[in-house]
Structures are given as structure tokens and as C-alpha cells.
Amino acid sequence: MSISGLIKGSGASGFGWSSTAAGVTEGLDLTGRNILITGCNSGLGLETMRVLVERGATVFAAARSREKAEAAGAEVGGETIAVVCELSDPTSVRACVDEVRGHGRRLDAIICNAGIMALPERELLFGYEKQFFTNHVGHFILVTGLLDQLTDDGRVVVLSSDAHRTAPRAGIEFGNLTAEKSYGGWKAYSHSKLANLLFARELGRRFAEAGSKRTATAVHPGPIDTNLTRHMNAVARFTWTTLGPLFLKSVPEGAATQVWAAVHPDVARHNGEYLADCNVGKSTKNGADAEMARRLWEETERIVEQLA
Numbered sequence: 665m666s667i668s669g670l671i672k673g674s675g676a677s678g679f680g681w682s683s684t685a686a687g688v689t690e691g692l693d694l695t696g697r698n699i700l701i702t703g704c705n706s707g708l709g710l711e712t713m714r715v716l717v718e719r720g721a722t723v724f725a726a727a728r729s730r731e732k733a734e735a736a737g738a739e740v741g742g743e744t745i746a747v748v749c750e751l752s753d754p755t756s757v758r759a760c761v762d763e764v765r766g767h768g769r770r771l772d773a774i775i776c777n778a779g780i781m782a783l784p785e786r787e788l789l790f791g792y793e794k795q796f797f798t799n800h801v802g803h804f805i806l807v808t809g810l811l812d813q814l815t816d817d818g819r820v821v822v823l824s825s826d827a828h829r830t831a832p833r834a835g836i837e838f839g840n841l842t843a844e845k846s847y848g849g850w851k852a853y854s855h856s857k858l859a860n861l862l863f864a865r866e867l868g869r870r871f872a873e874a875g876s877k878r879t880a881t882a883v884h885p886g887p888i889d890t891n892l893t894r895h896m897n898a899v900a901r902f903t904w905t906t907l908g909p910l911f912l913k914s915v916p917e918g919a920a921t922q923v924w925a926a927v928h929p930d931v932a933r934h935n936g937e938y939l940a941d942c943n944v945g946k947s948t949k950n951g952a953d954a955e956m957a958r959r960l961w962e963e964t965e966r967i968v969e970q971l972a
């Protein structure tokens with residue numbers, strides 16, 4: 665256990681920083697559940713899928729290529745269905761929606777796990793900053809395309825991050841979604857993770873407004889050493905790996921909160937919440953701004969319509 669784990673202990677749920685994905689699902693039988701996860705082939709996604717299939721779920725394993733999805737499925741065993749979802753390409757995301765629909769199974773959960781972090785140079789996709797587009801817009805197309813496949817009490821879990829705390833002071837930069845006024849790799853990542861958080865808040869609000877039992881939650885998994893760090897510079901990478909044992913979670917610990925959010929019975933009452941360390945967490949003021957969340961939803965709909 666890391667020093668952070670020793671200090672933080674457990675919270676109201678009975679779980680905490682050092683809980684693992686296997687630990688939070690102990691005793692749960694997920695046979696008959698169908699769960700879709702993006703980014704199934706690496707880091708938290710792979711561990712999430714491993715534990716879900718171990719508990720009996722069927723996992724729609726989404727990766728950027730069929731080869732990656734199939735290899736990840738083979739690695740974890742159990743029942744997985746490989747699907748392709750390249751989030752930076754709306755045509756691929758829509759094809760994924762069609763492919764999943766084609767299987768005719770209702771989804772008990774969709775876990776929006778895939779993500780990219782801290783691209784050193786400003787890059788654009790369809791005129792929008794790449795991290796915002798990939799992490800947020802890609803998942804928006806996927807989830808909204810599959811909403812009618814979600815079971816009546818189905819869950820949408822969106823990977824955000826405590827990095828949302830360092831998003832621009834004004835929150836979502838509606839006037840700078842191209843990042844042409846200013847670009848920083850970390851700032852753009854934080855901005856995209858704030859968008860992930862607000863997407864979950866607004867989706868949860870819409871579910872509640874419709875009187876549905878469906879839920880949407882946002883997750884901060886903790887700091888974990890995964891392939892996500894590939895764009896870190898040498899100094900950051902050195903610090904991360906050297907001090908890692910003190911403050912990082914292991915991958916099984918890192919996957920715990922999203923697995924808890926997707927399948928634990930207790931989480932049904934946490935619609936619209938920001939979850940961290942397998943408990944309800946506290947976001948920034950912008951991260952709880954319902955008006956900003958509504959505006960982001962409408963702006964994203966506009967972006968997506970424009971792409972069609």
C-alpha cells in the first residue's frame with residue numbers, strides 16, 4: 665500500500681483509496697450483465713474488463729482496432745465481444761454504435777474509459793482541440809447513440825480526473841474550443857476532463873428529469889502509472905516513477921472506482937455525482953456548475969450535428 669493509501673483509509677462506502685476492482689465486487693454475481701468499455705486494451709480499461717468478466721459479465725470490449733480488442737479479450741478470458749471504436753473519428757464511433765446495436769443486447773453499463781493526456785503540441789480534429797474532441801466529443805457520440813440500448817436502470821460511467829481542478833478558471837472555454845487563443849498540453853487535458861465531468865452531471869440530470877432509474881457518474885480513478893503518461897516530459901516522468909510508490913495507486917486500485925460505479929448496488933443512489941476512491945468526491949465549483957453542464961451539452965450537440 666502507498667503512503668497515500670495509509671493516510672486516506674476508507675470512506676463512508678466502506679471502501680477507499682486502496683480498494684481494488686476485485687475487492688469492490690467481492691460476492692457480486694454479474695452473470696447476464698452486458699457492459700461496454702472503451703479503451704479495453706490498456707491500463708485501467710484492461711483491469712476493469714478482467715474483473716467484470718471474472719464476475720460473470722459479458723463485456724463489449726472497445727479498442728481502436730479489432731486486433732487490439734480481440735487480444736485484450738483473449739488476455740482476460742471469459743465472455744467478451746470485440747468492437748472497434750476510434751474516438752477521434754465520428755464515423756468509427758457511429759459504426760461502433762451500429763455494431764453494438766446489432767448484437768441486440770441491452771447494456772447494463774457503458775464505461776467511457778479511453779483517453780489521451782497532455783499532447784505536447786496543439787492538434788485539431790475537425791477544427792476542435794484533439795483532447796477535447798477525443799475524450800469528450802467521441803464519448804458523447806457513443807453514449808448518446810446507445811442511450812436507447814441502456815437498460816431501465818443502466819449506468820453511464822465517465823472517466824474524469826482530479827486534473828479537472830486545473831482546467832481554465834472560467835471552466836469550459838466555449839470561445840476557444842480550437843485552442844487557437846492559447847494551448848498547453850496539460851491545460852487542454854484538464855479542460856477535457858472537466859468536460860467529461862460536466863457531461864456526466866448533465867446526463868444524470870436528464871435521467872432524473874425523465875423520472876428514469878438510470879444513472880450517470882463521473883470518476884476520478886486516482887494517480888496510476890499507465891500508458892497514459894506517454895507524453896510526459898523526462899522530468900515529470902522521472903518524478904512520477906521515482907516517487908510513485910509513495911503516492912500512486914496500483915492498476916487494480918486505480919480500476920476500483922469505475923468498477924464500483926458501474927456495478928455496485930450502493931452506487932444506484934449517486935446519480936450525477938463525482939466519485940473518487942470508491943466514495944462520493946467533491947469537484948470544483950465549475951465541475952458542479954449545472955448551467956455550464958447544460959451549455960456544454962448543447963454546444964456538443966451542435967458540434968456533432970455539424971460533423972454529420
Ligand SMILES: NC(=O)c1ccc[n+]([C@@H]2O[C@H](COP(=O)([O-])OP(=O)(O)OC[C@H]3O[C@@H](n4cnc5c(N)ncnc54)[C@H](OP(=O)(O)O)[C@@H]3O)[C@@H](O)[C@H]2O)c1
Binds near residue numbers: 703885888889890891
Ligand atoms: N492513469 C491515471 O493516473 C489517470 C488519472 C486520472 C484519470 N485517468 C483517466 O483514466 C482513463 C484510462 O486511462 P489509463 O490510465 O488506463 O490510460 P492508458 O493505459 O493510456 O489507456 C487509455 C486507453 O484509451 C485508448 N485510447 C486512446 N486514444 C483513443 C482513441 N482516439 N480512440 C479510442 N481509444 C483511445 C487507448 O488505446 P491505445 O492503447 O490503442 O492507444 C487505451 O486503451 C482515461 O480516461 C484517463 O484520462 C487516468
